[in-house]
Amino acid sequence: MTRFVASGSCPDWAGLATARDAAAGDPPGWDDALRHLDGCARCRREAVAADPLLAFRRLPVPDLAADEVEAMRLRVAALRGAGRLAPPQRRLPLRQAAAAAVVALAALAGGGAPPFTTEIAGAPLAVAAPVLDAALAAEPVLDSLEQPFEHVVQWNGDDLSVVLVVDGRLGV
Amino acid sequence: MPRLIFSEREERQRWSDGSDLEVLEGLRAGNERALDELVQRKTAPLLQVAYRILGDLEEARDVVQVSFLRMWEHRTRFDARWSPNTWIYRIVTNLAIDHLRSRKSRERHQEPYRHHLRQVETERGFSELQQREVEAIFNELAGGLSEKQRLAFLLREVEGLSSQEVAAILECRESTVRNHLFNARKALQKEVRRRYPEYAQDRDDEAATR
Numbered sequence: 001m002t003r004f005v006a007s008g009s010c011p012d013w014a015g016l017a018t019a020r021d022a023a024a025g026d027p028p029g030w031d032d033a034l035r036h037l038d039g040c041a042r043c044r045r046e047a048v049a050a051d052p053l054l055a056f057r058r059l060p061v062p063d064l065a066a067d068e069v070e071a072m073r074l075r076v077a078a079l080r081g082a083g084r085l086a087p088p089q090r091r092l093p094l095r096q097a098a099a100a101a102v103v104a105l106a107a108l109a110g111g112g113a114p115p116f117t118t119e120i121a122g123a124p125l126a127v128a129a130p131v132l133d134a135a136l137a138a139e140p141v142l143d144s145l146e147q148p149f150e151h152v153v154q155w156n157g158d159d160l161s162v163v164l165v166v167d168g169r170l171g172v
Numbered sequence: 173m174p175r176l177i178f179s180e181r182e183e184r185q186r187w188s189d190g191s192d193l194e195v196l197e198g199l200r201a202g203n204e205r206a207l208d209e210l211v212q213r214k215t216a217p218l219l220q221v222a223y224r225i226l227g228d229l230e231e232a233r234d235v236v237q238v239s240f241l242r243m244w245e246h247r248t249r250f251d252a253r254w255s256p257n258t259w260i261y262r263i264v265t266n267l268a269i270d271h272l273r274s275r276k277s278r279e280r281h282q283e284p285y286r287h288h289l290r291q292v293e294t295e296r297g298f299s300e301l302q303q304r305e306v307e308a309i310f311n312e313l314a315g316g317l318s319e320k321q322r323l324a325f326l327l328r329e330v331e332g333l334s335s336q337e338v339a340a341i342l343e344c345r346e347s348t349v350r351n352h353l354f355n356a357r358k359a360l361q362k363e364v365r366r367r368y369p370e371y372a373q374d375r376d377d378e379a380a381t382r
Binding site: 020021023024025034052053055056057058059060061062063064068069072073075076079080153154 | 176177207208211212215216219220223224229232233236237238240241244303304306307309310329330332347350351353354357360361364368
Protein backbone atom coordinates (compact mmCIF):
# COMPACT_ATOMS: atom_id res chain seq x y z
CA MET A 1 0.00 0.00 0.00
CA THR A 2 1.38 3.39 -1.00
CA ARG A 3 2.24 5.57 1.97
CA PHE A 4 3.10 8.67 -0.06
CA VAL A 5 6.30 9.28 1.80
CA ALA A 6 8.82 11.06 -0.39
CA SER A 7 12.56 10.84 -0.05
CA GLY A 8 13.65 12.12 3.32
CA SER A 9 11.09 12.40 6.07
CA CYS A 10 8.58 14.75 4.44
CA PRO A 11 5.37 13.32 2.96
CA ASP A 12 4.63 13.26 -0.74
CA TRP A 13 1.99 15.97 -0.69
CA ALA A 14 1.19 15.83 -4.37
CA GLY A 15 0.58 12.11 -4.16
CA LEU A 16 -1.48 12.46 -1.03
CA ALA A 17 -3.60 15.24 -2.50
CA THR A 18 -4.26 13.31 -5.69
CA ALA A 19 -5.23 10.19 -3.75
CA ARG A 20 -7.47 12.21 -1.47
CA ASP A 21 -9.29 13.80 -4.35
CA ALA A 22 -9.95 10.46 -5.94
CA ALA A 23 -12.36 9.15 -3.34
CA ALA A 24 -14.20 9.97 -0.16
CA GLY A 25 -12.03 9.14 2.80
CA ASP A 26 -8.41 9.75 3.61
CA PRO A 27 -5.52 7.93 1.95
CA PRO A 28 -3.18 5.85 4.07
CA GLY A 29 -0.76 8.01 6.03
CA TRP A 30 -2.92 11.12 5.83
CA ASP A 31 -3.19 11.69 9.58
CA ASP A 32 0.54 11.15 10.01
CA ALA A 33 1.19 13.62 7.22
CA LEU A 34 -1.00 16.24 8.88
CA ARG A 35 0.81 15.78 12.17
CA HIS A 36 4.05 16.23 10.30
CA LEU A 37 2.69 19.35 8.59
CA ASP A 38 1.87 20.98 11.91
CA GLY A 39 5.50 20.76 12.91
CA CYS A 40 7.27 21.31 9.59
CA ALA A 41 7.42 24.83 8.19
CA ARG A 42 9.18 23.56 5.07
CA CYS A 43 6.23 21.38 4.15
CA ARG A 44 3.64 24.09 4.33
CA ARG A 45 4.36 25.64 0.95
CA GLU A 46 4.48 22.27 -0.76
CA ALA A 47 1.34 21.02 0.97
CA VAL A 48 -0.68 24.12 0.13
CA ALA A 49 0.56 24.03 -3.46
CA ALA A 50 -0.63 20.44 -3.70
CA ASP A 51 -3.92 21.12 -1.98
CA PRO A 52 -4.86 24.80 -1.52
CA LEU A 53 -7.52 23.77 0.97
CA LEU A 54 -4.77 22.80 3.40
CA ALA A 55 -4.23 26.52 3.89
CA PHE A 56 -7.44 26.48 5.86
CA ARG A 57 -6.06 24.03 8.37
CA ARG A 58 -5.34 25.60 11.75
CA LEU A 59 -6.69 28.99 10.87
CA PRO A 60 -5.75 31.60 13.45
CA VAL A 61 -7.92 31.91 16.49
CA PRO A 62 -10.02 35.06 16.58
CA ASP A 63 -8.63 38.01 18.50
CA LEU A 64 -10.07 37.54 21.93
CA ALA A 65 -10.03 40.28 24.53
CA ALA A 66 -7.94 39.70 27.63
CA ASP A 67 -11.07 39.57 29.75
CA GLU A 68 -13.06 37.51 27.24
CA VAL A 69 -13.59 34.56 29.53
CA GLU A 70 -14.55 36.64 32.55
CA ALA A 71 -16.89 38.73 30.40
CA MET A 72 -18.47 35.53 29.10
CA ARG A 73 -18.86 34.19 32.63
CA LEU A 74 -20.65 37.36 33.70
CA ARG A 75 -22.88 37.35 30.65
CA VAL A 76 -23.85 33.73 31.22
CA ALA A 77 -24.46 34.39 34.91
CA ALA A 78 -26.63 37.37 34.06
CA LEU A 79 -28.65 35.36 31.56
CA ARG A 80 -29.01 32.53 34.00
CA GLY A 81 -30.01 34.84 36.82
CA ALA A 82 -32.60 36.52 34.66
CA GLY A 83 -34.35 33.25 34.07
CA ARG A 84 -34.32 31.97 37.61
CA LEU A 85 -37.03 32.39 40.19
CA ALA A 86 -35.85 33.40 43.60
CA PRO A 87 -36.54 30.87 46.35
CA PRO A 88 -38.64 33.02 48.70
CA GLN A 89 -37.55 31.84 52.15
CA ARG A 90 -33.84 31.62 51.70
CA ARG A 91 -32.86 34.91 50.16
CA LEU A 92 -31.31 37.70 52.13
CA PRO A 93 -30.28 40.92 50.47
CA LEU A 94 -26.51 41.05 50.28
CA ARG A 95 -26.07 44.11 52.44
CA GLN A 96 -28.52 42.81 55.00
CA ALA A 97 -26.70 39.52 55.26
CA ALA A 98 -23.33 41.19 55.52
CA ALA A 99 -24.66 43.55 58.15
CA ALA A 100 -26.13 40.65 60.07
CA ALA A 101 -22.80 38.88 60.12
CA VAL A 102 -20.98 41.93 61.39
CA VAL A 103 -23.63 42.74 63.97
CA ALA A 104 -23.70 39.16 65.16
CA LEU A 105 -19.96 39.11 65.59
CA ALA A 106 -20.01 42.32 67.53
CA ALA A 107 -22.80 41.10 69.79
CA LEU A 108 -20.92 37.91 70.47
CA ALA A 109 -17.75 39.77 71.29
CA GLY A 110 -19.11 42.20 73.87
CA GLY A 111 -22.80 42.76 73.61
CA GLY A 112 -24.40 46.14 73.26
CA ALA A 113 -24.52 48.19 70.15
CA PRO A 114 -21.66 47.44 67.83
CA PRO A 115 -19.58 50.56 67.34
CA PHE A 116 -19.29 50.25 63.59
CA THR A 117 -22.82 49.54 62.48
CA THR A 118 -23.30 53.08 61.27
CA GLU A 119 -20.53 52.55 58.73
CA ILE A 120 -22.68 50.17 56.73
CA ALA A 121 -24.37 52.53 54.35
CA GLY A 122 -27.93 51.58 53.61
CA ALA A 123 -28.05 48.64 55.97
CA PRO A 124 -31.13 48.82 58.16
CA LEU A 125 -30.31 48.77 61.86
CA ALA A 126 -33.37 46.62 62.39
CA VAL A 127 -31.33 43.64 61.28
CA ALA A 128 -29.88 43.13 64.71
CA ALA A 129 -28.13 40.03 65.99
CA PRO A 130 -30.94 37.44 66.09
CA VAL A 131 -31.82 37.94 62.45
CA LEU A 132 -30.14 34.65 61.53
CA ASP A 133 -32.63 32.05 62.53
CA ALA A 134 -31.51 28.54 63.23
CA ALA A 135 -32.67 27.16 59.93
CA LEU A 136 -30.64 29.69 58.03
CA ALA A 137 -27.60 29.51 60.23
CA ALA A 138 -27.40 25.75 60.16
CA GLU A 139 -26.21 25.76 56.58
CA PRO A 140 -24.08 28.04 54.51
CA VAL A 141 -26.40 30.99 54.71
CA LEU A 142 -25.05 32.99 51.90
CA ASP A 143 -24.91 30.41 49.19
CA SER A 144 -28.35 31.38 48.03
CA LEU A 145 -27.31 34.93 47.37
CA GLU A 146 -26.09 34.16 43.86
CA GLN A 147 -22.75 35.73 44.53
CA PRO A 148 -19.67 33.67 45.29
CA PHE A 149 -17.67 34.88 48.28
CA GLU A 150 -14.05 34.34 48.99
CA HIS A 151 -14.60 32.72 52.37
CA VAL A 152 -17.56 31.92 54.57
CA VAL A 153 -16.94 30.78 58.11
CA GLN A 154 -19.74 29.59 60.35
CA TRP A 155 -19.66 29.28 64.13
CA ASN A 156 -22.70 27.68 65.73
CA GLY A 157 -23.36 28.70 69.34
CA ASP A 158 -26.16 27.68 71.68
CA ASP A 159 -28.42 30.61 70.95
CA LEU A 160 -26.68 32.21 68.13
CA SER A 161 -24.85 31.21 65.02
CA VAL A 162 -22.24 33.46 63.58
CA VAL A 163 -21.48 33.54 59.92
CA LEU A 164 -18.40 35.45 58.89
CA VAL A 165 -18.14 36.49 55.29
CA VAL A 166 -14.72 37.49 54.08
CA ASP A 167 -14.87 39.22 50.76
CA GLY A 168 -13.37 42.50 49.68
CA ARG A 169 -16.39 43.27 47.53
CA LEU A 170 -18.68 43.58 50.53
CA GLY A 171 -17.09 46.86 51.57
CA VAL A 172 -17.77 46.42 55.29
CA MET B 173 -13.31 26.91 66.93
CA PRO B 174 -14.77 28.50 63.84
CA ARG B 175 -15.10 26.08 60.99
CA LEU B 176 -14.33 27.01 57.43
CA ILE B 177 -17.38 25.85 55.56
CA PHE B 178 -16.74 27.37 52.21
CA SER B 179 -13.74 28.68 50.34
CA GLU B 180 -14.23 30.09 46.88
CA ARG B 181 -10.57 29.55 46.03
CA GLU B 182 -10.60 25.91 47.07
CA GLU B 183 -13.83 25.30 45.22
CA ARG B 184 -12.47 26.78 42.02
CA GLN B 185 -9.28 24.80 42.37
CA ARG B 186 -11.25 21.60 42.78
CA TRP B 187 -13.07 22.12 39.51
CA SER B 188 -10.06 23.35 37.61
CA ASP B 189 -8.26 20.13 38.53
CA GLY B 190 -11.08 17.96 37.22
CA SER B 191 -11.48 16.45 33.76
CA ASP B 192 -14.03 17.70 31.25
CA LEU B 193 -16.19 14.75 32.13
CA GLU B 194 -16.05 15.54 35.84
CA VAL B 195 -16.95 19.14 35.16
CA LEU B 196 -19.93 18.10 33.07
CA GLU B 197 -21.03 15.69 35.74
CA GLY B 198 -20.81 18.56 38.21
CA LEU B 199 -22.86 20.63 35.82
CA ARG B 200 -25.43 17.88 35.55
CA ALA B 201 -25.66 17.86 39.33
CA GLY B 202 -26.49 21.57 39.24
CA ASN B 203 -23.18 22.91 40.52
CA GLU B 204 -22.85 26.50 39.39
CA ARG B 205 -19.10 26.52 39.81
CA ALA B 206 -18.86 23.63 37.40
CA LEU B 207 -20.56 25.94 34.92
CA ASP B 208 -18.00 28.63 35.71
CA GLU B 209 -15.24 26.14 35.06
CA LEU B 210 -16.85 25.08 31.80
CA VAL B 211 -16.98 28.71 30.70
CA GLN B 212 -13.35 29.09 31.72
CA ARG B 213 -12.25 26.12 29.65
CA LYS B 214 -14.45 26.26 26.62
CA THR B 215 -15.02 29.90 25.83
CA ALA B 216 -12.01 30.23 23.51
CA PRO B 217 -12.44 27.00 21.51
CA LEU B 218 -16.19 27.45 21.21
CA LEU B 219 -15.82 31.05 20.12
CA GLN B 220 -13.42 29.81 17.49
CA VAL B 221 -15.88 27.27 16.12
CA ALA B 222 -18.84 29.66 16.24
CA TYR B 223 -16.73 32.34 14.60
CA ARG B 224 -15.75 29.96 11.80
CA ILE B 225 -19.38 29.16 11.16
CA LEU B 226 -20.67 32.71 11.41
CA GLY B 227 -17.70 34.77 10.26
CA ASP B 228 -18.48 37.41 12.85
CA LEU B 229 -16.95 37.50 16.30
CA GLU B 230 -19.71 39.46 17.96
CA GLU B 231 -22.35 37.06 16.70
CA ALA B 232 -20.12 34.19 17.78
CA ARG B 233 -20.05 35.65 21.30
CA ASP B 234 -23.83 35.75 21.38
CA VAL B 235 -24.08 32.17 20.20
CA VAL B 236 -21.53 30.88 22.69
CA GLN B 237 -23.20 32.74 25.51
CA VAL B 238 -26.54 31.20 24.68
CA SER B 239 -24.82 27.83 24.27
CA PHE B 240 -23.52 27.91 27.82
CA LEU B 241 -26.98 28.83 29.03
CA ARG B 242 -28.41 25.96 27.00
CA MET B 243 -25.87 23.58 28.55
CA TRP B 244 -27.01 24.70 31.97
CA GLU B 245 -30.69 24.43 31.20
CA HIS B 246 -30.30 21.03 29.56
CA ARG B 247 -27.63 19.77 31.93
CA THR B 248 -29.62 16.75 33.02
CA ARG B 249 -29.65 15.53 29.42
CA PHE B 250 -25.90 15.06 29.37
CA ASP B 251 -24.99 11.41 29.27
CA ALA B 252 -21.60 10.53 30.74
CA ARG B 253 -21.16 7.88 28.05
CA TRP B 254 -20.75 10.66 25.49
CA SER B 255 -17.59 12.53 24.84
CA PRO B 256 -17.94 15.91 26.62
CA ASN B 257 -16.77 17.74 23.52
CA THR B 258 -19.35 16.00 21.37
CA TRP B 259 -22.21 17.26 23.50
CA ILE B 260 -20.77 20.75 23.82
CA TYR B 261 -19.86 21.15 20.15
CA ARG B 262 -23.22 19.82 19.06
CA ILE B 263 -25.00 22.52 21.05
CA VAL B 264 -22.78 25.27 19.71
CA THR B 265 -22.88 24.17 16.08
CA ASN B 266 -26.64 23.75 16.15
CA LEU B 267 -27.14 27.20 17.61
CA ALA B 268 -24.65 28.73 15.20
CA ILE B 269 -26.44 27.16 12.26
CA ASP B 270 -29.78 28.38 13.58
CA HIS B 271 -28.27 31.81 13.86
CA LEU B 272 -26.93 31.58 10.34
CA ARG B 273 -30.32 30.63 9.02
CA SER B 274 -31.88 33.62 10.65
CA ARG B 275 -29.32 35.98 9.26
CA LYS B 276 -30.84 37.74 6.33
CA SER B 277 -27.88 39.58 4.97
CA ARG B 278 -25.10 37.09 4.41
CA GLU B 279 -23.94 38.90 1.29
CA ARG B 280 -23.45 42.04 3.30
CA HIS B 281 -20.77 40.23 5.28
CA GLN B 282 -19.10 38.82 2.21
CA GLU B 283 -18.69 41.97 0.16
CA PRO B 284 -15.87 43.49 2.18
CA TYR B 285 -13.94 40.23 1.85
CA ARG B 286 -14.39 40.21 -1.90
CA HIS B 287 -13.02 43.70 -2.19
CA HIS B 288 -10.10 42.89 0.05
CA LEU B 289 -9.28 39.67 -1.72
CA ARG B 290 -9.26 41.26 -5.15
CA GLN B 291 -6.39 43.39 -3.91
CA VAL B 292 -4.60 40.54 -2.19
CA GLU B 293 -4.73 37.96 -4.91
CA THR B 294 -2.78 39.97 -7.41
CA GLU B 295 0.16 40.34 -5.10
CA ARG B 296 1.09 36.98 -3.63
CA GLY B 297 0.68 33.25 -4.01
CA PHE B 298 -1.77 31.30 -1.93
CA SER B 299 0.83 29.74 0.30
CA GLU B 300 2.26 33.17 1.08
CA LEU B 301 -0.95 34.80 2.18
CA GLN B 302 -1.17 35.99 5.73
CA GLN B 303 -3.30 33.86 7.98
CA ARG B 304 -5.95 36.55 8.33
CA GLU B 305 -6.27 36.74 4.59
CA VAL B 306 -6.63 32.99 4.32
CA GLU B 307 -9.28 33.21 6.98
CA ALA B 308 -11.16 35.81 4.96
CA ILE B 309 -10.99 33.59 1.90
CA PHE B 310 -12.31 30.66 3.90
CA ASN B 311 -15.21 32.72 5.20
CA GLU B 312 -16.05 33.76 1.71
CA LEU B 313 -15.81 30.35 0.08
CA ALA B 314 -17.45 28.41 2.88
CA GLY B 315 -20.53 30.59 2.49
CA GLY B 316 -21.26 28.69 -0.69
CA LEU B 317 -21.38 25.28 1.00
CA SER B 318 -24.43 23.58 2.36
CA GLU B 319 -24.74 23.61 6.16
CA LYS B 320 -23.67 20.00 6.54
CA GLN B 321 -20.78 20.38 4.14
CA ARG B 322 -19.63 23.48 5.88
CA LEU B 323 -19.78 21.92 9.31
CA ALA B 324 -18.09 18.72 8.20
CA PHE B 325 -15.28 20.65 6.54
CA LEU B 326 -14.93 23.05 9.43
CA LEU B 327 -14.82 20.45 12.18
CA ARG B 328 -12.72 17.91 10.33
CA GLU B 329 -10.38 19.96 8.17
CA VAL B 330 -10.06 23.22 10.05
CA GLU B 331 -10.50 22.18 13.66
CA GLY B 332 -8.88 18.79 13.16
CA LEU B 333 -11.53 16.62 14.88
CA SER B 334 -11.75 12.97 13.88
CA SER B 335 -14.43 11.74 11.50
CA GLN B 336 -15.92 9.81 14.39
CA GLU B 337 -16.21 12.94 16.52
CA VAL B 338 -17.68 14.92 13.64
CA ALA B 339 -20.23 12.18 13.03
CA ALA B 340 -21.25 12.28 16.69
CA ILE B 341 -21.60 16.06 16.65
CA LEU B 342 -23.59 16.11 13.44
CA GLU B 343 -25.58 13.06 14.54
CA CYS B 344 -24.95 11.11 11.37
CA ARG B 345 -22.82 8.18 10.22
CA GLU B 346 -19.14 8.45 9.53
CA SER B 347 -19.73 7.52 5.90
CA THR B 348 -22.09 10.48 5.65
CA VAL B 349 -19.43 12.76 7.09
CA ARG B 350 -16.96 11.48 4.51
CA ASN B 351 -19.43 12.23 1.74
CA HIS B 352 -20.11 15.73 3.03
CA LEU B 353 -16.41 16.28 3.28
CA PHE B 354 -15.74 14.97 -0.19
CA ASN B 355 -18.40 17.20 -1.71
CA ALA B 356 -17.27 20.19 0.33
CA ARG B 357 -13.71 19.74 -0.87
CA LYS B 358 -14.84 19.45 -4.48
CA ALA B 359 -16.93 22.59 -4.20
CA LEU B 360 -14.19 24.56 -2.47
CA GLN B 361 -11.54 23.47 -4.96
CA LYS B 362 -13.81 24.45 -7.81
CA GLU B 363 -14.30 27.89 -6.30
CA VAL B 364 -10.59 28.31 -5.65
CA ARG B 365 -9.91 27.51 -9.31
CA ARG B 366 -12.61 29.90 -10.46
CA ARG B 367 -11.81 32.79 -8.19
CA TYR B 368 -8.09 32.34 -7.65
CA PRO B 369 -6.86 30.55 -10.77
CA GLU B 370 -3.24 31.42 -10.09
CA TYR B 371 -3.29 29.22 -6.99
CA ALA B 372 -4.81 26.29 -8.77
CA GLN B 373 -2.26 26.83 -11.48
CA ASP B 374 0.52 25.91 -9.08
CA ARG B 375 -1.02 22.54 -8.60
CA ASP B 376 -1.91 22.00 -12.24
CA ASP B 377 1.67 22.75 -13.22
CA GLU B 378 2.95 20.24 -10.70
CA ALA B 379 0.58 17.60 -11.94
CA ALA B 380 1.67 18.21 -15.53
CA THR B 381 5.33 17.78 -14.69
CA ARG B 382 4.84 14.48 -12.89
